[in-house]
Amino acid sequence: MSPRQQKLASAALIVGVFVFWELFCLAAGISELILPRPSRIIEAFLQFAPAIAPHAWQTLYTTLVGFFFGVLIGLSLGVLIGSSKLAYDTCYPLLVGISSIPKVAVVPIFVLWFGAGTVPAILTAMIICIFPIVVNVSTGIATVEPELEDVMRSLKASKLEILWNVGLPRSLPYFFAALKVAITLSFVGSVIAETVASNKGVGNMMLIASSQFNVPLVFSGLMVLAVMGISLYAIFAFLERRMTGWATRKNIA
């Protein structure tokens, strides 16, 4: 199958799923309170758009701020841990421990410390995306070929020079792979926090809409989240292709 046909097939599948969903709901006579049809969801979205917008912005804002700090911390920790075998071995168990805590469980603690609202959402989005970045970046740096390191050391390169010229560029593909995972996780984090403890954001809006049995609105919230998530993913996938084409042996002009 040519790449063009492949893309066409993917698009057809997506459209097909929605058409099937619409027809299935119509044919089986499923109540709107259980599963609204896609056309009803879009209708609800258009109807409530002005009301949804501030919530969507809030979610996007907390996600991106949390993601930004998560990347900053994750990258620094990853570089630090990856550059030293000792730090790598020492810190790894602690990191695995922290990462295995379900992030939903820490939201109440953040609320206790900072009160309900924006800050817990940002923090949850942040901590949820730190771990994949640390793991990927440190792996990229720690797995520099020993021969290459010997060549650099025989040139009397400092640790920093080796990191800058070899370690960091080498870990870029790992870093971008982690960013794609992290941005989606950030959304999970901020929406969870909004659902648990906030009066703003798409998560909170969905919670209120469901308590009012406005199921089409709940689903339009879901749609907004999906669109935002996919868009950000696409942006980072694009950046990845541009910056690390060498890793997949594509020609970068």
Added chain:
Amino acid sequence: MIGKEFVKFEGVGVTYGARADKTQALCPTDLSIAQGDFVALVGPSGCGKSTILKLVSELLKPSEGHIFFGGRELGAKPVRVGMAFQSASLLQWMTVRDNVMLPLKIVPPFKAEFRAKRHGEFKDRVDALLEQVGLIDFADKSPWQLSGGMMQRANLCRALVHDPDLLLLDEPFGALDQFTREELWQTLQDLWMSRKSTVLLVTHDLREAAYLANRVCVMSARPGRILEDREVAFQRPRKIDITFEQSFIQLVQDLRQMIVHAPAVAKADAA
């Protein structure tokens, strides 16, 4: 062509590990390499050939003995070395030219002028080297677009671009097929003859050692020591044809005999 003593080992030995499970990698060794000489170290694997390279390049510290460089103890003054290993380990995200240029970014005095000259003088310098090894048409290509032989050519260029006092090669052609290897022998000979660098080559290919080197040092199995230091007097530049001459074949056979029938080292001798 061959000048005064350049590198000198005085009773240099290397021992790994703590008291209980001490392993002697290199018996106390004396070795002297003259300026501009081409010395090959041959021997069975694990005999400490690479250990000697690591000592000279200061990647490893000797457990005993002293290493002198131009009459001064190693470490007193920075020694400029170039190294190349069996795996070319070129940086995949850079062009071949930028890969070769890397040492100029790190080694003084080039380092200070790197920003100013990277598109001018340094580029010309790299291109001249690439021209000499026949890679100039691939200067703007990525490393993965090269064949194994071409990667090793680039690797050699990277080891030489900063005019090292000493070129250290650790089985650089070990992963190549016979034809490519012989081509690269000639390339290396050309580079050495035109640059007059001092070369220390570690190899397990006896023909390679006999073809390339002025002196072949044969080492014993671990713990390593130098069994024989043999002059190789064939005329330069050497052609591949000499490898089929009787005297060449005889030399390779002699070297082989020495390694195969090396006397086993008694424990007492090692200690």
